[in-house]
Amino acid sequence: MGTRTETGVVVVGTGFSGLGMAIQLRRDGRDDFVVLEKADEVGGTWRDNTYPGCACDIQSHMYSFSFEQNPNWSRSFSPQPEIFGYLRRVATKYGIYPHIRFNQEMTGARWDTDTQRWHVTTASGDEYVCRYLVCGVGALHLPQIPELTGAERFRGPAFHSAQWNHDVDLRGKRVAVVGTGASAIQFVPKLAEQVQRLHLFQRTPPWVMPKPDHPMPDWVKRLFARVPLAQRAYRDFLYWTLELRAVGFNGDPRIMRVAQKVAERHIERHISDPQLRAKVTPDYVMGCKRVLISNDYYPALARDNVDVVTDGIAEITETSVVDKAGVEHEVDAIIYGTGFHVTDAFDHLDIVGPDGTNLGRQWAQHGMQTHLGITASGYPNLFFLLGPNTGLGHNSVVFMIEQQIRYIAEAIHLVETHGADAIEVRADTQAQFNADIQRKLANGIWTRGGCTSWYLDSQGVNRTVWPGFTWRYWMRTRRLDPADFRLWRGTKASSSPTASSAA
Numbered sequence: 001m002g003t004r005t006e007t008g009v010v011v012v013g014t015g016f017s018g019l020g021m022a023i024q025l026r027r028d029g030r031d032d033f034v035v036l037e038k039a040d041e042v043g044g045t046w047r048d049n050t051y052p053g054c055a056c057d058i059q060s061h062m063y064s065f066s067f068e069q070n071p072n073w074s075r076s077f078s079p080q081p082e083i084f085g086y087l088r089r090v091a092t093k094y095g096i097y098p099h100i101r102f103n104q105e106m107t108g109a110r111w112d113t114d115t116q117r118w119h120v121t122t123a124s125g126d127e128y129v130c131r132y133l134v135c136g137v138g139a140l141h142l143p144q145i146p147e148l149t150g151a152e153r154f155r156g157p158a159f160h161s162a163q164w165n166h167d168v169d170l171r172g173k174r175v176a177v178v179g180t181g182a183s184a185i186q187f188v189p190k191l192a193e194q195v196q197r198l199h200l201f202q203r204t205p206p207w208v209m210p211k212p213d214h215p216m217p218d219w220v221k222r223l224f225a226r227v228p229l230a231q232r233a234y235r236d237f238l239y240w241t242l243e244l245r246a247v248g249f250n251g252d253p254r255i256m257r258v259a260q261k262v263a264e265r266h267i268e269r270h271i272s273d274p275q276l277r278a279k280v281t282p283d284y285v286m287g288c289k290r291v292l293i294s295n296d297y298y299p300a301l302a303r304d305n306v307d308v309v310t311d312g313i314a315e316i317t318e319t320s321v322v323d324k325a326g327v328e329h330e331v332d333a334i335i336y337g338t339g340f341h342v343t344d345a346f347d348h349l350d351i352v353g354p355d356g357t358n359l360g361r362q363w364a365q366h367g368m369q370t371h372l373g374i375t376a377s378g379y380p381n382l383f384f385l386l387g388p389n390t391g392l393g394h395n396s397v398v399f400m401i402e403q404q405i406r407y408i409a410e411a412i413h414l415v416e417t418h419g420a421d422a423i424e425v426r427a428d429t430q431a432q433f434n435a436d437i438q439r440k441l442a443n444g445i446w447t448r449g450g451c452t453s454w455y456l457d458s459q460g461v462n463r464t465v466w467p468g469f470t471w472r473y474w475m476r477t478r479r480l481d482p483a484d485f486r487l488w489r490g491t492k493a494s495s496s497p498t499a500s501s502a503a
Contacts, residue, residue, distance in 0.1 A: 002124060004129065006129045007034050008130060009034075009134060010130040010133050010134070011025075011134045011136060012106045013035075013036075013138065014041075014043065014096075014100060015136065015138055016397075017136030017404075017405075018134075019035075021408065023065075023094045024406065024408075025409070034099055034100070035099050036100075036105075036106050036128065037100055042087055042096075043088065046080055046087060048162050050164050053190045055075075055077050056080075057077065057292070057293050058242070060073040061238055062395075062398075063396045065090065068090055071225040072221050075215055103124065104124060106349070107121050107123050107349075107350060108350030111352065111354045113354045118130050121350075131421075134384075134408060135384050138386050143163060143336070143339075143340060148315070149315040150316040151316045154316050154318060154319075156332050160335075160338070161183040161187060168333060170191060171195070175333050176199045177334075177337055179337035181338065182292055184337030185206065185292050187335075188300055188337075196305065197331075198307070200301070200307065201309045201323070202279070202308055202309065202310050203310075205279065206289060206292045207291050209259065210266055213295070239399070243394070243469055243470060246394050246395070246470075260285070267281060267298060270299045272302070276301065276302065276308060279308050279310050280301060311324045314326070351382070353378045353380075353382075354378075359376060359382075369463075370425075370433075373386065374407055375411070375424070375425040377429075379424070380423060381423060385405065386401060386404070389463060391464045391466065399474075400466070400473060403478070406477070407480055410479075411480055415487065418487055420487035420489050421489055421490065423485050424486050425485055426484060438461065441465070
């Protein structure tokens, strides 16, 4: 028999999103909240991904909380252990650990109209009853493993990069890597140095740019520690430099053509074999898929012990991977670098609204739709962090998270200052937002670039990326517009509060 806990707010997840929301609640003077975490430590994707070479592809001075800067990053692009450590320190400093319930994986939630409360269930059988439910689970936490004929027959170790098996010694072994996404380009160079043979099965090559990574000099660390404004200025410089990339992603193909030339030279500089060059050169416009950065990926592919296979996988046997050209590749281990469920990341959640509608099934049928990636019509007091169409291809998602946690806090404040029970975004507001988003995405490189990417759902609609500058998102979220919402008192919805009454 599980336990029942009543609280004001339930936050799900302890990555940047969940910890950021919990910190915002603490800063607002609240302690009536719990944070549900499926694992036994905080960190989200930065706890789970421990594969060799794992690091951030946004500079850490930008990929961190603006209110909690770290002057001691060892590199411009910090490795996973440092980011994981940063999140643990943040959770400790802001007193979040006492609010966390570890080993509690949310399985669903049901809105009780009579009590105006969410009833959240977990895999352990426990129940949490709350006024507000904030989902900070993110999209990059459910590994995507392809269904390959015969995969279950393979006798050697096989695992996804996000579930790296460190007990397996790969030195001197023959290894198959399936996939060439953001994770694979980080761990493939490390593997290539130690394995006897590496067979890299590539479906679509990524565009890979040089990585402007470098150690942070000690004098810079000391300066940032003593003069926080200097680090703030550096962060601002990084922000606006990264922000400029949005111009190329959102309609000016000239910028992407220049960047593509840089990427092509990057290939030519490290790969002399014309056949291998042809294999790793994409046939779509840069930006259509996620643009990756690495200095050691192409040199790794050019090694004598690395074989890039582009014929696809026909089947897996007990000891090998057979490609569609009929070539059998004997291997001792298989590693999947095939990314995560993104556009269907919420399908497994059993979230039921006041009219009995299931959000996961609704999104699976009609596509994920919210207002500003935060609120969903028909689901009062439910909020998302990094929800649909708030992912980025050019800047730090931590910037987006900070705007969202502030917006959610304002929504909660609006409910409570008006003596209401719940807040729900209007259906017409949500519909208008999604129409605007999709119109802008239609002109973007993700739609016109000539590829199929994980940005797109099963219907070919981009439900992932924010189309444009992040400062425009800040403008949209810096002040909640009460006219976009209805407040609920008991089982009845009231008209939207006026802007003046909400102030």
